[in-house]
Amino acid sequence: MNKSRVNFDVLTPVNFLVRSAQVYPDKVAVVHGEKRYTYREFRDRVNRLANALTDKGLGKGDKVAFFCPNIPPMLEAHYAVPMIGGALVSINTRLSSNEIAYIITHSDAKAVFVDNDLAPSILPVLEKLKGVRFFVNICDISPEKPLDGPDYESFLAAGSSQDPEIRVDEEYQLATINYTSGTTGQPKGVMYHHRGAYLNALGEIQEAGMTCDSVYLWTLPMFHCNGWCFTWAVTAIGGTHVCLRQLSASDIFRLINEEKVSHMCAAPTILIMMISHPEAKQFKIKQSLTILTAGAPPSPTVIEQMESMGALITHVYGLTEVYGPHSVCARQDSWSHLEKEELARIKSRQGVAYITAQYMDVMDMETMEPVPRDGKTMGEIVMRGNNVMLGYYKDPQATEKAFHGGWFHSGDLAVIHPDGYVQIMDRGKDIIISGGENISSVELENTIYRHPDVLEVAVVSSPDSKWGEVPKAFVTLKPGTNPSPQAIIEFCKDNLARFKAPKDVVFCDLPKTATGKILKFKLREKEWEGHDRKVN
């Protein structure tokens, strides 16, 4: 007596749509401007897309690329492509033409769906894309078809609305490939399996506290870890997806109240964009709004200001390789006695593994032994569990390296506190070794964030003839403020060990990735031009 077809069913996120379309056929599943699709319509459109792809000869193992913003077609692709046994490749919309060509070619995508407004990024590299059998134009804001192929709605209309056969035969079948934003070197194709996507989606429901009444605003790009699996989680719980083609603080404010948004995810830079907008001061959120933030530890100031608007900030942490968030700074009852500022500081830690993720530790990089839980000893964050990728597409060597010793290696340096909460001290190369002392650029940044005039900050190492290297701060000021660099330095000396204060402060805009992550390596590279920096 063992597993059988009665008591075993493959865990796959495509089943979430099957169920929600049965249970909530008339409920609004997807909002996009004036458009509203019920779950019945959502399922119908997914079926048509799946059947149209099958009609074009695509199926098991085939890759289909989508290059578009957070609009309904991207959401539909998250079901239709894995449903026919294929793998979805969601491409970051802010990449360069060459990067896009690399991803399409490397992923072996046979079909590419392109938002016509983004076509200019594809057109110059068209002839490199020899493996692509056909293109489809997504005409969301205009009827133009810059690529040789049908428009998305006609493509859909040609497909049958019948339920297609779900061709997911086993849990470790490939569901999507997400290319890392690749701050150095070529992007790597992170392969997601169905089991991980299913469980991570359930994990998000738990950690975000979603119910069938939840309304989710798409401020996080769906091309980023499949929107941290919320593409699947919101559907699973029978909630409503609110699409957002382009990020703007005023649209976010408007939609939060108009659509009664209960959940959203956003990098701290998006939150900074919100709190620095003129509307922010008088903006009050009427319903409960939970915001999951990650990508960088949110500064205590950001947490405090967002919460005074009425949002509840939950800090999560992860990487593309673990389907987005792996850990959460889980709230403790004992924190209710803390001062507001101290609470915000404690909430900026990376925390503990999700229920569905389970395993996270900080290990000495050489011995691979867990570091002591003293909040001081640094090591590398490692993870394992059902939410870890299959590996890197066509790169077994990189996979082996990342999985060395039975753990996924994040490359992030952290300490683990006595309460078991992990706190990142620095992403790999961001640690600054000055006169033999380790200085955490994140700790320094968090201090500078608390200065009232500071909007955004990045700290990197800069060469120094005496100390080897010293911290240097790049700061974006709030509009209408005008402190001196020395004032910032003094502020740090007053609030930290003096040796940790930056030796130099520059006021400027900060370079960022498409997803809003600050590109510290760009700042660092410039500092070290002509010098030779040994990375620890």
Place this chain on the structure above:
Amino acid sequence: MNKSRVNFDVLTPVNFLVRSAQVYPDKVAVVHGEKRYTYREFRDRVNRLANALTDKGLGKGDKVAFFCPNIPPMLEAHYAVPMIGGALVSINTRLSSNEIAYIITHSDAKAVFVDNDLAPSILPVLEKLKGVRFFVNICDISPEKPLDGPDYESFLAAGSSQDPEIRVDEEYQLATINYTSGTTGQPKGVMYHHRGAYLNALGEIQEAGMTCDSVYLWTLPMFHCNGWCFTWAVTAIGGTHVCLRQLSASDIFRLINEEKVSHMCAAPTILIMMISHPEAKQFKIKQSLTILTAGAPPSPTVIEQMESMGALITHVYGLTEVYGPHSVCARQDSWSHLEKEELARIKSRQGVAYITAQYMDVMDMETMEPVPRDGKTMGEIVMRGNNVMLGYYKDPQATEKAFHGGWFHSGDLAVIHPDGYVQIMDRGKDIIISGGENISSVELENTIYRHPDVLEVAVVSSPDSKWGEVPKAFVTLKPGTNPSPQAIIEFCKDNLARFKAPKDVVFCDLPKTATGKILKFKLREKEWEGHDRKVN
């Protein structure tokens, strides 16, 4: 590139405790009267129990029986026994000595833990229990040790508090055996696997909407489908278990407010006990309280009266073979326009499969084709998915029969409405065929429940020389009321097709199982003594 120890971890509910003890060590995990165990203490006690069992030579594949009410040892057993690779057998505390002996012997239990207050049920059959290696006395309310063996606390104290090795090697490993209450024939041992327990626990978190702030009151016996997997779900989410040794309405009322209970599960009879208690009228629940109810469809009256106290009633449906609830009467936005009574009526349906259960249908018993979704055509409820049992212990024939055609057969007769919601018309033999017309005893009961004087009702078939059989109602009246049988019959004729009205009404107490299910078969047997009833 495939599954590996980095990206695969066995789904098992014992890991929930491991995580919560790490994340919430100082939070109250278990409340029992004046006693309060933190998660650290809960884990410590579980470790000691697991290690003490190992010290006694128990391990992989061994069965351990617990015979006690809803007190901490039962909860601890839900982790310690599966953790060492064993299977927990939780025995219904209201069974007869012979039934208990049958279960202990049939399950091959090597150790039996007995609440000393329940020992009188075991002592008369002790010599039948030849396979039992040792007994442990659980001395919850007195120090007596009626069985030859240590008391529970000494047994625990002898075990090490070190983390034991978790011996769960695969997801379909046996975790628990739950014996069906067996309204006819010998009880059957329903085998639960780790994967099902894990997923069903996550399912309960979703459907009940639990968070780390949830406080769960143990009104549902833990021996009933392992407390519908809430034994694991509450721990998974980091909530608080509030134990309850003995059911009484006044204790339930007191604990709901004292402990700020947010969730509980209860058969409709428990709800009836609550609403008919003198305190009920002025009782107001201060916090949000979600009550999951199942076992029988709750009557609209019960739903209405509980909700006027401030509880939110969610109706779920399932069987032991599917880990407790499999379906939920999921709330629809469109219901908000319904009249209170109509809403209560619609909420008494069995509904749709859980997110984690997925598959439920109503099929023609002969052809095994799904019945039309017309709300009229009756068929059998069938289920499949990851939450279906492994099978019946040592009874492959019964398993094969229950799994016939690739579905688990519930034996419950139902219709499926155009909205996809399933509604039970009758449990197998409860349908009444009168003059060729099918009469649903449940429909008739729901009507009688709406009579203001009725506390509880059961309708069964009774032999009739003209019609073959006719419906007969057994009614418990509310205290202080005194309607005539004819008044009840007239009420039915006013509210239903006249032929469906009972031909006879008897006022009496109703026979029930240990879990509060009304034993209609007992009433029916008595009616049919000396007659030959052909069951359809």
